[in-house]
Amino acid sequence: MAAVRTARPAKHSNDAAVCQFVSAVGALTPVFATPATRQVPYNAGPMSAFRPTGDELTCDGVTLAAIAASVGTPTYVYSAATLRERITALRSGFGDYPHALHYALKANSNLAVVRVVRAAGGLVDANSGGEIEVALRAGYGPGDIVFTGVGKTPVEIDQAVALGVKTINAESAGELERIAAAARARGTVAQVALRVNPDIASESHPHISTGLGTHKFGVPITEARAIVRDASARPGLRFVGLHVHIGSQMLGLEPLRRAAGAVMGLARELRDDGVSVEHLDLGGGLGIAYEGETVPSATMYTAALVDVVRPSGLTLIVEPGRAVVGPAGALLASVVDVKPRGNGTRFVVLDAGMSELLRPALYGAYHRIEAVTGRAGVPVTCDVVGPICETADVFGVGRSLPEPTVGTVVAVLDAGAYGSAMSSNYNRHALPAEVMVDDGAWRLVRRRQTIDEQLVCEEE
Numbered sequence: 001m002a003a004v005r006t007a008r009p010a011k012h013s014n015d016a017a018v019c020q021f022v023s024a025v026g027a028l029t030p031v032f033a034t035p036a037t038r039q040v041p042y043n044a045g046p047m048s049a050f051r052p053t054g055d056e057l058t059c060d061g062v063t064l065a066a067i068a069a070s071v072g073t074p075t076y077v078y079s080a081a082t083l084r085e086r087i088t089a090l091r092s093g094f095g096d097y098p099h100a101l102h103y104a105l106k107a108n109s110n111l112a113v114v115r116v117v118r119a120a121g122g123l124v125d126a127n128s129g130g131e132i133e134v135a136l137r138a139g140y141g142p143g144d145i146v147f148t149g150v151g152k153t154p155v156e157i158d159q160a161v162a163l164g165v166k167t168i169n170a171e172s173a174g175e176l177e178r179i180a181a182a183a184r185a186r187g188t189v190a191q192v193a194l195r196v197n198p199d200i201a202s203e204s205h206p207h208i209s210t211g212l213g214t215h216k217f218g219v220p221i222t223e224a225r226a227i228v229r230d231a232s233a234r235p236g237l238r239f240v241g242l243h244v245h246i247g248s249q250m251l252g253l254e255p256l257r258r259a260a261g262a263v264m265g266l267a268r269e270l271r272d273d274g275v276s277v278e279h280l281d282l283g284g285g286l287g288i289a290y291e292g293e294t295v296p297s298a299t300m301y302t303a304a305l306v307d308v309v310r311p312s313g314l315t316l317i318v319e320p321g322r323a324v325v326g327p328a329g330a331l332l333a334s335v336v337d338v339k340p341r342g343n344g345t346r347f348v349v350l351d352a353g354m355s356e357l358l359r360p361a362l363y364g365a366y367h368r369i370e371a372v373t374g375r376a377g378v379p380v381t382c383d384v385v386g387p388i389c390e391t392a393d394v395f396g397v398g399r400s401l402p403e404p405t406v407g408t409v410v411a412v413l414d415a416g417a418y419g420s421a422m423s424s425n426y427n428r429h430a431l432p433a434e435v436m437v438d439d440g441a442w443r444l445v446r447r448r449q450t451i452d453e454q455l456v457c458e459e460e
């Protein structure tokens with residue numbers, strides 16, 4: 001696990017790369033000038049970790065081909081510099097307004113990723129007992145953890161109460177009762193917030209929208225006032241905040257402003273009732289430019305939220321996941337077959353599919369796919385697919401790549417968020433290896449799973 005490799009002599013020095021990142025503070029993702037970008041490597045510009053150096057794609061100056069040759073594929077590669085840059089850009093966007101940035105572990109909870117986030121000053125949002133455990137092992141204390149989750153088990157509630165996490169974001173009146181009972185049984189008091197559902201459209205993909213009245217998340221905001229009044233009087237509970245998260249991959253700020261305004265209104269009503277809250281947790285949701293879309297910068301995002309919340313003076317909590325780790329990761333995969341098609345295109349079959357990166361199959365999500373070497377080759381049109389026995393196992397249709405052959409390594413970009421975290425053993429694929437590139441060197445931060453490890457919990 002501790003294997004450390006030094007990068008091949010890089011044509012780009014890593015210092016130069018870091019300078020470029022620093023100069024990009026405030027612009028979370030590059031805004032590409034021309035929208036006709038499907039084939040254009042816009043993130044391969046100076047602000048991206050993954051960019052060409054000569055004919056090779058590199059991560060912060062480290063050649064991805066070297067990593068693939070040493071570790072094999074499928075392998076996720078992360079840029080520590082990008083993670084730091086994106087945490088720093090968000091944190092500094094709040095200026096001196098009281099805030100806390102709780103990175104959403106669900107996006108990627110590899111211990112090495114989480115440790116970089118911690119060193120950069122990010123706290124955490126855990127969505128399960130397992131994620132709480134990861135946070136503790138990464139060095140966080142209970143006071144650094146907010147615990148969210150639409151279906152917390154009795155064991156998870158007791159775990160969070162016993163630890164004394166900073167806040168449990170409760171999903172319902174019933175859950176508040178169960179948290180109170182767990183706290184009383186332990187002779188302690190649990191700090192709680194209530195997740196409200198403001199019935200606001202996130203204007204992103206329906207599968208990652210969470211703030212409409214028809215969605216399962218939180219309590220209807222119209223019922224929240226009475227629930228909070230009741231909870232704040234309940235022994236075992238200390239009511240500290242309101243929580244809202246209306247969706248993910250949002251490219252506009254208006255839904256976020258509206259959600260912030262809705263919880264501000266509720267906070268005012270509660271104050272009139274004599275219930276004071278200490279913080280407003282506005283969740284995550286900031287999108288990234290998978291296809292060259294225009295996305296709000298870190299500064300625009302934080303300013304939009306602070307503008308709404310400032311009159312209250314309440315501490316502002318955010319829980320970004322994708323915006324922190326998405327562009328910091330790529331999935332390396334090798335071509336295992338090329339199948340010509342009658343129409344002049346070809347199926348390019350990779351050794352990675354929906355078991356390693358589910359997003360394209362689950363949401364029809366777009367990820368750029370780029371050759372790692374031989375980038376100057378003559379481009380051909382490809383349907384890039386995985387090896388899994390599912391028709392939905394397709395990474396990209398009609399993509400342009402330099403003529404791929406068996407063994408060609410490609411990088412699926414912007415795969416740091418909800419990539420490895422959603423990977424599975426479907427078709428008995430091994431969980432992929434993961435590599436961290438930091439300061440001109442790379443190291444394995446999760447080795448590839450073996451078949452023995454897959455079977456260890458099963459009958460002999």
Ligand SMILES: Cc1ncc(COP(=O)(O)O)c(C=O)c1O
Pocket residue numbers: 104106107125148245247248249283284285286319320321322323417
């Ligand atoms: C409650 C909550 N907070 C934060 C996040 C992170 O969202 P994102 O990755 O879009 O920033 C999620 C994602 O689903 C979530 O459910």
